[in-house]
Amino acid sequence: MKNKFLIITALAFVTASCTKPTQSYYVQDSNRVWFADTANFKFTMRDDNSVSQSFSFADIDQYMSEQESYFMGIYVKDFEFEHVYQSGFSSFSTLNMSVSLTADHLEDVPEGTDDFRMDFGPAHYTMRIDGNKFYPRYCYEYNNDSEMEFMAEYFDKYNVHDVEYQGVMHLKLVDVAYPWMTNFPTEIYYAKHYGLIQCTLDDKLTLYRLPD
């Protein structure tokens, strides 16, 4: 009786392992271009009033998350998916930024899109992304649960301080009239391989990237 139970358990384990093979999902190469290259890690932004501050980004980092489940009490690893992220900070700390991509592993999202998240100061922008195609989800503030609608569009090129950037993401809040906002980025221009190139805060103050 004891041996039969052991055999059934072993068979269940083998069956579970065979029917649920481990899969790996990776961030698309076409989306990795949105991270800043090493040559563009450090830069200066200057605002409308000529107040300057520096930004600095770290190396791109990556890790895999495992999606776990149990079958008949036995641990089975369903699949794993990749996270890629890059953190940056402003020398004044008020507008720290990090960008992350999570590989597509969900069923109810546009096919082939990765999850994109940009944390910038108190703002968090999230959307699905497939190269130059954006599918905005929502934006929210760090201490506030309310979700805000935003639009996202792609520009082939965009000029800041006479420098032309190729491939630019433009994010903009649809409604910017929220009384709790302080230094909240409501409009962002973000270039492939370069990162942040321009942003406007809730009080209309705009910061521009200075040429290297």
Next chain:
Amino acid sequence: MKTKKRFFTKMTAPAVFGAMLLLLTACPSKEPVHIDLGRIPEQYLATVPYRNGDVFRMQHETSKVIIEFEVERHRHKTSSEGYGTVPTRFEPAPDYYYEYEVDMTTCKPKYPVFDLSISLSNAYMLNEEEMQSWYKKADIFAVGSAKVPFVGDDYFDYEIVDSLEVNGRYYKDVFKLKTDYYNNDDELIHAETILYNYENGFVGIVMSNGEKYMLYEE
């Protein structure tokens, strides 16, 4: 052979039990001593002139933009563990806990620039020798990502100006404090010199790119 094996089996359990008992009782844990370092002396609290809720303004020298800073100041008691000379036990318990005060002042701007903060603590008043050195080196200012020793003695090199004119006003006994930028990255804009006095607090901030933020009082 069979008998010998049984003998060892019988002897092993009491021997292990005895050894564990010996280990547990031979190293009695020492009760840590609680040391209350008391309060930060008033004379040192007075070197930070800000009160909770204060508002002060600084002007960006080039653009003339005026930036308001709101002050939050709180004092609280906290504690740390302390150890004696060299820990000899495998997992040494702390020899003492000491309680001390921390007085934290944070000045938050309504403009996307740096926070200004000042931290006072009596954590180093543990013994007479350390207490004296603490009084000499006092504490640390943090300005954005720059940290500056708060001086009042010859522990650090510093410069003091008898009288300094800023935006049409004169400020006396102003410390010119060179920062120790913790990121050690001169490419990034940071506070290079902080002008401070006990009466007015921050009198000016000189950035590494030459931009200046000076106290603005009407």
